Amino acid sequence: MVTSLICFNLIVGVGLSSVLSPLLFASFIEHLVDGVKSLNVGCHISTVCTVCSIFLYVDDILLTVPTVSGLQAILAACERELVNIDMCINVSKSKCIRFGARFEAPCADLVSTFGGIIKWVDYCHYLSTFFVSSRSFKCNFDNAKSCFFKACNAVYVKVGHLASAEVVLSLLRSKCLPILLYATEACPLQSRNIVI
Numbered sequence: 001m002v003t004s005l006i007c008f009n010l011i012v013g014v015g016l017s018s019v020l021s022p023l024l025f026a027s028f029i030e031h032l033v034d035g036v037k038s039l040n041v042g043c044h045i046s047t048v049c050t051v052c053s054i055f056l057y058v059d060d061i062l063l064t065v066p067t068v069s070g071l072q073a074i075l076a077a078c079e080r081e082l083v084n085i086d087m088c089i090n091v092s093k094s095k096c097i098r099f100g101a102r103f104e105a106p107c108a109d110l111v112s113t114f115g116g117i118i119k120w121v122d123y124c125h126y127l128s129t130f131f132v133s134s135r136s137f138k139c140n141f142d143n144a145k146s147c148f149f150k151a152c153n154a155v156y157v158k159v160g161h162l163a164s165a166e167v168v169l170s171l172l173r174s175k176c177l178p179i180l181l182y183a184t185e186a187c188p189l190q191s192r193n194i195v196i
Contacts, residue, residue: 025059032081036063039077041070062126068107071096079113091116095124097133129183141184148180 033054042053043064053074055062061078065071075089082088091112098107098120110118123132123140130140155171163171 028085028087029056031084032078035077035081036074039070039073041065041067041074057127060127068110072110075110075118076113088114089116091118094118095121097121097124097131099134099137101135103133103135127183139183141180144180144182148176151176151179 033056036054039053043066053064055064063071063074063078065074079089089112091114096107096110096118098105107120109120112118121133123130125131125143128144130143132138132140152172155175156168159171160168
């Protein structure tokens with residue numbers, strides 16, 4: 001049997017802003033999701049009947065498991081699948097965070113199969129939502145509030161003195177309010193986060 005190898009340069013690719021990017025990435029990453037789901041390790045979320053262990057948005061992956069050993073097993077499964085498509089986890093951008101009664105208990109760092117170490121942190125963010133390690137699932141909205149006020153100030157400086165109040169309020173509602181409310185429907189709000 002004779003095998004031949006053909007080499008060629010790719011001069012055109014699909015950019016991150018392309019409409020095809022999410023679809024093509026989803027086809028590549030589908031086996032990773034199946035590999036993680038097959039372990040049947042994950043967290044039960046009150047509104048979802050099944051076990052949830054992986055959340056994806058384009059190339060951002062969130063793994064949820066109730067135990068550290070389960071997290072190490074899911075990490076290994078992800079890395080096995082990623083090797084098949086010539087990808088790897090960027091351990092310098094990856095973080096671990098704990099919620100629950102033992103959130104302050106020391107934990108061994110997770111070890112990548114490639115030798116990298118993923119550290120435990122007190123807070124992290126996923127898709128602009130900031131999580132804080134605590135006894136219960138907790139989010140921090142300080143960054144969202146800061147971005148909201150910056151956007152409000154930018155709108156007001158540009159059109160505040162020129163436009164009518166209705167126009168300014170419409171701009172604030174369409175441009176600034178989504179910054180403040182992003183992902184709040186998925187996060188538990190505490191009384192200090194709600195301003196009336």
